[in-house]
Amino acid sequence: MKMWTPGRLRIAAALLIVGLPLAGKWARPTQDRRCDLDGARIDQLFRVRILDAQDRDHEFCCIHCARLWLSRQPAAPWQVLVTDETTGAEIDAAGAWFVRSTVVTTAHTRNRIHVFQAKADAVKHAGTAHGKILTDSERPFGTAIKNSSAARQATHAPFER
Amino acid sequence: MILNAYAVLDASTALLRLLLGLAVTFLAFSLWRRWRAGLSAERQGWLEDRSYFLFLLANLLLILSVVSWPLLYLLLQSYVPEWPGVMCIYGVTQVGAGSIGSSRFLPGLLTALQMLKPALVFLAGAWFVLYLLNRRTTASALMPRVLLAVIPFGLLAVADAVTEGAYLIIPKKEEFLSSGCCTAVFDADDHVSGFFSESFSARAGPWIGEAYYVVNGGMVLALLGYILLPARRRSGGRLLPLGLGSLVTWPVNGLFLIVVCAPALLHLAHHHCPYDLLPAVPESAPAAALFVLGSFCIGWACVAAWCGRSAETAPFLGHEIGKLLRLALWGYAGSMVMLSLELALA
Numbered sequence: 002m003k004m005w006t007p008g009r010l011r012i013a014a015a016l017l018i019v020g021l022p023l024a025g026k027w028a029r030p031t032q033d034r035r036c037d038l039d040g041a042r043i044d045q046l047f048r049v050r051i052l053d054a055q056d057r058d059h060e061f062c063c064i065h066c067a068r069l070w071l072s073r074q075p076a077a078p079w080q081v082l083v084t085d086e087t088t089g090a091e092i093d094a095a096g097a098w099f100v101r102s103t104v105v106t107t108a109h110t111r112n113r114i115h116v117f118q119a120k121a122d123a124v125k126h127a128g129t130a131h132g133k134i135l136t137d138s139e140r141p142f143g144t145a146i147k148n149s150s151a152a153r154q155a156t157h158a159p160f161e162r
Numbered sequence: 163m164i165l166n167a168y169a170v171l172d173a174s175t176a177l178l179r180l181l182l183g184l185a186v187t188f189l190a191f192s193l194w195r196r197w198r199a200g201l202s203a204e205r206q207g208w209l210e211d212r213s214y215f216l217f218l219l220a221n222l223l224l225i226l227s228v229v230s231w232p233l234l235y236l237l238l239q240s241y242v243p244e245w246p247g248v249m250c251i252y253g254v255t256q257v258g259a260g261s262i263g264s265s266r267f268l269p270g271l272l273t274a275l276q277m278l279k280p281a282l283v284f285l286a287g288a289w290f291v292l293y294l295l296n297r298r299t300t301a302s303a304l305m306p307r308v309l310l311a312v313i314p315f316g317l318l319a320v321a322d323a324v325t326e327g328a329y330l331i332i333p334k335k336e337e338f339l340s341s342g343c344c345t346a347v348f349d350a351d352d353h354v355s356g357f358f359s360e361s362f363s364a365r366a367g368p369w370i371g372e373a374y375y376v377v378n379g380g381m382v383l384a385l386l387g388y389i390l391l392p393a394r395r396r397s398g399g400r401l402l403p404l405g406l407g408s409l410v411t412w413p414v415n416g417l418f419l420i421v422v423c424a425p426a427l428l429h430l431a432h433h434h435c436p437y438d439l440l441p442a443v444p445e446s447a448p449a450a451a452l453f454v455l456g457s458f459c460i461g462w463a464c465v466a467a468w469c470g471r472s473a474e475t476a477p478f479l480g481h482e483i484g485k486l487l488r489l490a491l492w493g494y495a496g497s498m499v500m501l502s503l504e505l506a507l508a
Contacts (some may be wrong), residue, residue, distance in 0.1 A: 018452075018496040022503040025445030040430050040438060041249050073432060108247035 036062035038070045039110070046086055047106045047116075049094075052079040063112035064099075064141050071142065081142045085118035086126075092116075094142050098123035101139075102132025114141060163331055164244055168237040173330050175226050175233065180323035182223040187316030189216040194309035210302060213309070217293060220312050223319055224286040231279040232447075234326070238272075239440060244334070251437035257334055264332050271329040278322045284458055285315045288465040295466060295482060299474040307469055367421055374418040378498045381407050381456075385491040389484055396480040398467035404487075405464045408457040411494075415453055423501060426508045449500035456493025459486045 036043055037059045049067035051059045054076035061067040064083070071078065081094035098117040104126075106112045114135070117123040127134055135141070163169065193213055197206075238251045248254055258268030289311040296304035384404055388396065420434050427443045428435075439446045463486040470479060 014492060014496070017448075018499050019503065021445045021448055022500055022507060025443065025504070026507045029443075035430075037430065038432055039249065040428055040433060040442065070432060108245075109249040109253065111247075 034060050036060065036066050038062075038066040041066075041107070041109060044107070046084060046089055047112070048084045048091075050082040050091065052082075054078065063107040063110050064114045064116070065107070065110040065112035068141055083116040085122075086115055087117060087119065087122045090118060092118050099135040099140055100127045100130075100132040101135055102126060102130035104130045104132075164241060164334055166240050168233070168240040169330060172230070172233055172237045172326065175230055176323045176326040176330065179223060179226050179230065179319050180327065182219055182226065183316045183319035183323060186216065186220050186223055187313055187320065189219070190309050190312035190316060194306060194313070197306050197309060206302075210305075213305070216309075216312065220289065220293075220315070223316070224290055227282045227286050227319055227322070230322070230326070231283055234275060234279060235440060241334075250435060251440065252435055258332075265334060268329065268332055268334065271325055271332070274325050275322070275329060278318065278325060280454070282315075282318050282322050283454075284461060285311075285318055287458055287462050289315045291462045291466050291482075291486070292470055295470040295475050295479070298478060299472070301474060303472040303474040304470060311469075366417075370414075370417050370421050373414050374422070375498070377407075377411055377414045378494055381411060381494050382491060382498070385460075385487055385494065389487050389491065394480060396467075396483050398464070398471070401460075401464050401467050401483070404460050408460040408490075411453070411457055415497075418501075419450070423505065426505050429508065443504065446501070446504060449497050449504065452493045452500065453497035454493075456490045456497060459490035459493060463487050463490070 034043060035041065038061055041062045043060055043062045047063050049061040049064055051061070051067060051071065053059060053074065056079060059070065061070060067081070071081075082091050083094045083097050084090070085092050085097070096118075098120055100115045100117065100123050101113055102115060104113065104115070106115065115123075115126055115132070117126065123134055126132055137143075189212075193209060193216060196209060235251065238254045241254045241257075242248055242250060245253065245257065248257070255269060255272045258265035260266075289308070292304055292308045292311050296302060296308045381404075384407060388400065388404060391400070419436050419439075423446065424434050424436055424439060425431050427446060428438055463483045466479065466483050466486065470482075
């Protein structure tokens with residue numbers, strides 16, 4: 002008896018067509034958190050976290066990706082959290098010091114903006130890496146932070162009264 | 163040259179393809195010239211015996227050519243960790259861009275390779291279809307055409323092997339990555355190729371999805387209609403709409419993969435890089451391969467109908483074309499089912 006008759010081949014092909022996507026989905030391990038813009042691995046020292054208008058959490062590998070993602074959002078975010086490069090602590094972007102220097106944080110995006118919690122650390126990095134402390138409109142997430150603060154205040158106002 | 167297991171495997175198959183391509187082209191040309199000159203029955207038998215060796219080599223070249231296509235992408239994927247600024251195959255394709263040394267040829271060579279591979283596989287398949295038809299004849303009625311078809315196949319295999327060899331040999335140290343990240347090209351609104359950008363996807367996404375199902379569903383129905391025709395009515399002229407339809411499916415399916423599938427399967431709403439699918443969702447590769455099989459089978463059916471016709475092949479040609487179209491039907495329907503399932507599960 003022939004093992005591979007046309008009928009059996011058709012059944013095997015149909016099983017493969019239906020089974021492969023199911024097997025792929027089942028076999029794929031739960032991945033660690035990746036950048037929400039380009040899917041790259043996130044170095045915890047340069048992580049940016051954004052809480053969007055629907056209170057959903059989004060993580061990014063660097064400031065460049067977070068800014069790109071934010072520019073495509075119709076509503077202002079609730080909060081933008083950045084990581085202090087000196088301590089690794091998560092801080093609100095509104096209170097952070099940003100330095101653009103010659104040092105690249107994330108190779109594939111060429112991001113050169115660094116984040117510090119303390120002004121002294123920012124000044125030190127700017128001095129050693131030929132950087133510049135970003136002020137006013139140069140600061141990343143400027144408009145988004147202002148809008149999110151206004152939105153937060155509007156929401157919390159009734160409870161504060 | 164970056165030496166890893168894939169590079170060694172790729173280099174050895176490229177070398178084999180180069181040697182086989184040269185041998186096959188030379189042998190096919192010399193046999194075709196003698197066959198054309200007109201032969202006695204005894205001489206024809208001698209030439210037929212010689213052709214067995216040629217076809218054995220051509221079959222081996224066909225297998226290597228088909229294997230070399232996925233192997234190229236596996237090689238490029240294996241190169242990704244070599245540069246810190248590269249995050250996927252797209253970044254590898256940009257290595258050398260803007261350099262002034264020999265590395266400046268690397269992006270061009272890769273573009274050429276990405277176009278040569280499908281052309282080579284199609285040509286190899288076209289030759290194989292004619293070869294199979296000729297094998298079923300008693301007087302080798304299609305022999306001159308089969309020999310003639312080997313020549314462009316062999317030449318293209320040589321060109322492909324030389325290009326691949328050059329890409330492997332050229333040093334990849336002097337790299338100037340204008341952009342190692344595919345987001346800069348596939349997603350950027352301000353980039354010249356930001357054709358697949360967020361704004362384009364938002365506008366075109368829904369109708370590209372609809373167009374994909376209309377075009378591919380239409381192809382499945384058209385193929386079914388042709389297959390259900392009696393064998394004597396399967397003329398070459400009736401295959402023309404199918405051939406044109408398969409050409410239309412290429413841009414539609416390409417757009418669907420980039421605009422709809424990539425963001426959904428990668429779970430990255432703003433990311434449209436098809437190269438990222440290979441490592442992240444490998445089961446999308448068989449779906450793409452099934453589509454390629456489907457459209458190539460229609461092309462091969464056209465080749466069989468237009469170049470395989472003779473008094474000796476007439477009784478079984480319609481049946482053979484039907485076999486190819488049934489395979490095309492499996493390819494189109496299978497690809498559509500697989501991609502739809504993957505999107506539903508994403």
